[in-house]
Amino acid sequence: MEHRPLSELGHVADLKPSEVPVLSKRERLDRWAELLEREPDRLLRTLDEIEWKPKAVRLAMRADNSALTVAFNDPVLRTAGLLSDRFGDAVNFFQISEHDAHIVLCSCHGGQFMRAEEAARRVRGIRSPSLWSLYFGWLR
Template sequence: MEHRPLSELSHVADLQVPDDVKAPVLSKRERLDRWIELLERAPDRELKTLDEIEWKPRAQRLALRADGSALTVAYADPVLRRAGLRSDTFGDAVDFFQISEHDAHIVLCSCHGGEAMRADEAARRVRGIRSPSLWALYFGWFR
């Protein structure tokens, strides 16, 4: 399956949302909670990490994605897509979840989880960025 942003698909197909279907308005916390919930549905699932995010030039970093990543789990959810998640790229996730690139790096990068990590570990990391005061409990260090 080839992944493309909606902006590219509009040239191929007429994409319209019916008038009676409104996009849900989700707070930052609700978006992150939904992502955690999706990850925890299959806690043993192996998810691919994004390769060495911090070493990529900004444009390449923002476009970074991997099949079977924690971002793919989020983007597969129709609720998050209707709420505005445009793709499963690093940049779109940072924008949609309203998180810093640093926080996204901690959740998604291969330097923190190897080539893959379990979905429950990804959920734990998302929980950590959702509640920064809990970082010390999750990772043993302070921000």
């Protein structure tokens, strides 16, 4: 095998940079909800009392087998820029408020565990606030 610098390979092969999918906020949230809906009865861990944590701790929060783990395990979302299954990275990637992330992920809204189907319903609720009451039966 002959080794050549990358700059020389353009003459031998058709090199194209890999394409990173550009997903809109809605597409990102829809993808997350769809991933959760694939295993509706799966029990997911919630994040413990997010609202009581200092900001730095809150942004770094994660839990094994959480709704964020489901998102981060998806190669499409990772390729699109999801950096980890931490609360702060999810807020940034999905372009949602900490309040909205709290509604989806916090233990105060469902206990230590939540069914994936419920997490998907919450993701769809924050995606379409005008339809919030249809997803939850509550007004926002």
